[in-house]
Amino acid sequence: MKVSTLIALIQQELPEIKAKEISVLDVRALTSIADYLVICTGTSNRHTRAIANHVMDEVKAKGGEHLGVEGMDTGEWVLVDFGDVILHVMMRETRDYYQLEKLWNPDWGQPSKASDAKVAE
Numbered sequence: 001m002k003v004s005t006l007i008a009l010i011q012q013e014l015p016e017i018k019a020k021e022i023s024v025l026d027v028r029a030l031t032s033i034a035d036y037l038v039i040c041t042g043t044s045n046r047h048t049r050a051i052a053n054h055v056m057d058e059v060k061a062k063g064g065e066h067l068g069v070e071g072m073d074t075g076e077w078v079l080v081d082f083g084d085v086i087l088h089v090m091m092r093e094t095r096d097y098y099q100l101e102k103l104w105n106p107d108w109g110q111p112s113k114a115s116d117a118k119v120a121e
Contacts (some may be wrong), residue, residue, distance in 0.1 A: 045075025
């Protein structure tokens with residue numbers, strides 16, 4: 001399955017199962033482990049496991065496959081490795097603690113330079 005097709009499928013399926021705060025990070029220039037990270041939030045450990053299972057089932061139904069999955073036992077942070085795309089399904093507290101978006105993009109959540117200029121005017 002092409003990376004663009006996989007990302008589109010994941011982005012389509014996450015809202016279907018009520019995943020919150022969906023982020024897609026392009027990490028091609030930063031690491032060789034994956035091209036993209038998809039991060040979302042679940043409302044409970046049962047919900048995070050359901051999100052991960054749903055996405056894995058839908059990808060499989062469309063001819064794709066996952067290479068591995070971690071974290072299903074606790075459900076606080078479920079990682080599904082699709083090769084070029086890694087899905088992180090996290091509970092709110094875990095996501096706040098690890099701040100993956102900020103780890104991979106230090107400017108995450110900061111005002112852009114363009115908005116800084118407007119504020120200074």
